[in-house]
Amino acid sequence: MNAAERRGLWLGFLGVAIFALTLPMTRLSVGTPEAPLMSGVFVALGRAAVAAALSAVFLLATRAPLPRREDWWPLVLTSAGVVFGFPLFTSVAMRYVEAVHASVIVGVLPLATALVGALLHRQRPSAGFWACAILGSALVVAFALLRSGPGVQLHLADVLLLLAMACAAVGYAYGARLSQRMRAEHVICWALVIATPLTLPLAWWTRPAVALPASAWWGFAYVSLFSMWIGFFAWYRGLALGGTVRVSQVQLVQPFMSMLFAVPLLGERLDLVTLGFALGVIATVFLGRRMPVRPAARSAPSLSPAMEPR
Template sequence: MTPAERRGLWLGFAGVAIFALTLPMTRLAVGTPQAPLMSGVFVALGRAAVAAVFSALFLLVTRAPWPRASEWWPLVLTSAGVVFGFPLFTSVAMRYVEAVHASVIVGVLPLATALVGALLHRQRPSHGFWACALFGSALVVAFALLRSGPGEGLHLHVADMLLLAAMGCAAVGYGYGARLSQRMRAEHVICWALVIAWPLTLPLALWTRPAAALPASAWWAFGYVALFSMWIGFFAWYRGLALGGTVRVSQVQLVQPFLSMMFAVPLLGEHLDLVTLGFALAVIATVFAGRRMPVRAAPRPAASVSPALEPR
């Protein structure tokens, strides 16, 4: 392993550690159905609006060049995934599920990220990869059904479906963001993604802002997800992916569910039982196995011109 790859792994771990606090802090900001605090929409859009201000200043200070024409559409997709989709779905869901529960649901995110990365690079995942992806998804659904609530029958809670949607959004945002990090500064990727979303996030955040006084803990939690989860964490994460490679560095996501659970217990007073821990271990083992399955390059189409006439 080269020094750059080793540095990439450490930066990737730093990003994952920052992201691991996102679910507990979001829960702390939105409250519970019995004691609601901030709305999930405000937490999601407000944190993006705040981070966009820091992003604009950072782009000015570092004299960031304007993205090239070919980079705008990937930036829009990155923004749709990690600025709008994942924060919005998780923030709304976290009022209705505990952070420990949510950590299991999003545990298959590394596999989803690997799948998006394979599609972006026009690769073909093996049958083993697909088997692991299906089994991991089945474990997540089984856990959600098992925890659907006594006397309510087996069904997926709306919050669980929102978390699954958030996982898909994050995978798309990570995949396109990592791809952009190969062509532009990793720090600039998330900054531009936030800045281009600001005309939407700012007015919507102001419209949904809390009208009543809230405890300081909710505002501290909001500050964390705005400054760290939405901004600084991506500095480390995208830089790590660029230095160490997406396939290698994304492996460190395997520890994120356990870190989230460890943070949720003291911060929120949640309980970690053996069933939840068992499902988390099973999901992570499936993800680990899936990430080791071969992913083949797709066959190149036959050339329509003779090799002598092909552009060089």
């Protein structure tokens, strides 16, 4: 492993540490069904609007060039994944599930990110990789069914969390690809700015109409400044330096960190069943990351540098 890859892994870990607080802080903002606070839609779109304002200032201050014509569509996909999809689905879901529970559901995100990255860069995952992906997904669904109560059904919140995971994987992969030819900070800033015509009016329309406790606003401030903005500076730069497939495995620690943060912040309980499923999901992800992922054709040199061996 060279110096760039090591730096990429450390930046990836910093990004993951910031993201690990996202679920607990979102829960702090939206409240519970018994004591609702902010709406999930406002938290998702409001945090994007706040981060977009900061992004506009940053782009002007750094004299960022306009994205090239071929970069606009990947930017739209990045925005759809990490500005709209993941924040919206998680924010709505977090009112109905505890952060500890949600951490298990999104535990397969590293594998999903690696899979999307492999497909995007025209690589061919092995049968072992697919087996681990299926096993990890099955564990997540089994956990959700176990926690859903009587009857065999997935809670709507679990479905939303799975959709959020898919959106994040797409946004991470396309953002990492863009970070090869743009500054990593500019990638998330442009993704936020182009979404402003939707996020700003919708956030204003769904803003809270009643006074809320300070803790809800502190949670909102964190997801706006750190989860939606600063965390991506480190994360996309880490993916660009170390490669999407390699650095995405740093996300293995995110479920555990989210759980540990949720206990003191929200007073949640970490039981052995939840811990066992989290370990099982992380084990499948870890094994899947070690399975070979080969180029799909002889045109491998055209792959993005982030996916090439260093």
